[in-house]
Amino acid sequence: MRKLGVLTSGGDCAGLNAAIRAVVKRAISGYGAEVVGILQGTRGLLDRPVKARTLELSLFTGEVLRQGGTMLGTVNTGDPFAFPDGKGGVIDRSGEVLDGIRKLGLDALVGIGGDGSMRILKRLADQGGIPFVGIPKTIDNDVPGTEMCIGFHTAVATAVEALDCLQPTAASHQRVMVLELMGRDAGHIALAAGIAGGADAILIPEVPYDMDGLAAKLKAVAAEGRNHVLVVCAEAARERGGDPTFKHDPGGGRHYGGAGQVVGEHLAKATGADVRVTVLGHVQRGGMPTSVDRMLASVFGVHAVDLAAAGRTGRMVAWRGGDVADVALSELGNDPRRVDLEGSQARTAKGLGIFLGKD
């Protein structure tokens, strides 16, 4: 392997730079390869000349491992197979992206992405015959085939910190605090943060919640003698029989958002409680990666390069049963990995008496 490309794709998260660093260190020190960093994900491959830079060991002076974001830039819009044509429609620009990869003369490509990016990159690699290895990252932790994605642990730590801040002010004012967290269609962040942060109720997309049950939980907490309640609400949580809530970005895009406000309004109406809602938003994506995310990113980066060098491409590195593993991209399927309602975390939440959407 003489020349390896690396790119980040999809929403950023903490630990991406640690993964890039591991890829570069392993490829150069272990295989004497040249590493090319592609800028702004697949978008950089549409530009001519292609937006890319050589990544040398001298770039990694010590700070990069600790830094949030991605030194390569990323995009979570502009799927090359359905690229906005500027007239309200979409066009297929995958051929241009593949041409961009060929122009770089790569022997293999490492793509660090979430479940959507992984599908797009696999499709590109299949179409263009590009030796490709994926590294899973996303705060949502919903990439199938792996128990852990880069960025999840830091997002949960940030959410728990928020609950640690909300609890004393909730107690001081005898309030119900609703904390809305990200996670798209999966409740992994909400469930883990809710357990670690002492939530009384955790509302996740996997279990459309029962408002009467939630109101009853508030009463039960009061009957226990506690004067405040913490409710964690995933951004795609919805009431039983209801729809998820969306918000419009200033630029016109549409995202999940507002679920916490809906829960808060209903709760205030149903119980008369003094309710406040906090939306943590993109704070969960930034910040310095935790030690767990740095470790995971480093393990994944090294393993991905070893796979590429061994010609074991068409695979994604993964975390399974407490160790690094790898899985064929063709085995991943199209659905995000959602919370297993029979799994240990859901059982733990129920075991702690946390209201998980229904009794």
Ligand code: F6P
């Ligand atoms: O997939 C990661 C994620 O942060 C989701 O949790 C969230 O719904 C979405 O991305 C937000 O995307 P954007 O960066 O486009 O606002």
